[in-house]
Amino acid sequence: MEERQDLTTLEVLTVGIKAEMAAQTLYTKMKEMAGAAEMQETMDYLIGQEKRHEHFMRKAFKDQFPEVEVKVPENTIVPMPGELGDDAGMKELFEVAMEAEKQASEFYSDLASKTRDPNSRKLLEYIASMELSHLSILQAEYHQFEISTDQDLDDFLRGERLMHFGP
DSSP: OOOOOOOOHHHHHHHHHHHHHHHHHHHHHHHHHOOSHHHHHHHHHHHHHHHHHHHHHHHHHHHHOTTSOOOOOSSOSSOOOOOOOTTOOHHHHHHHHHHHHHHHHHHHHHHHHHOOOHHHHHHHHHHHHHHHHHHHHHHHHHHHHHHHHHSOHHHHHTTTTOOOOOO
C-alpha cells in the first residue's frame, strides 16, 4: 500500500463520503444486472448500508464542522479497482466489488494507524470494519454464484442457491 499523508477529520469524512457514493453506484449496477429477486434484495441491502454510512459521515461532518459546507472530492483517494465497461458480467462485478471492499478496509486501517487525531482514528477504524462486513457478504454470495456456474445455473437465477437474504 502506498504511503498516505495524515488526514484531518474533515478530509477523512469527505473522502469517506465519496467512497460510499462510489460503492452505491457499483451495487446499483450489480442490482440492475441481477436476474434473481433475492440477488436484487442483497444488492438493495448493500446499497442501503452504503447510504447509511454516507448519511453517518455527513452527519458527523455537520456535527463537527457546522459552519463548513461539505465539498465531496471529484475523485477518491481510496483505492478502487479500474473502471468497468458497460459489458462487464456479474462475475467481474463481484470480483471488483470484493476487491474494492478489501482495498478500502486496508486503506482505512492504514490511515487509522498513522493518524494523530483520535477522532479520525476511531472513525477510520469503524469505516474499515464496515468495509470488512460488506466483503464477507459479497464473498458468501460470490461463493454461491461460483457453485451455481458449476452446477445448475437456472436454480441460481431463480435465487434458490443464494445464502444471504438480509442483515
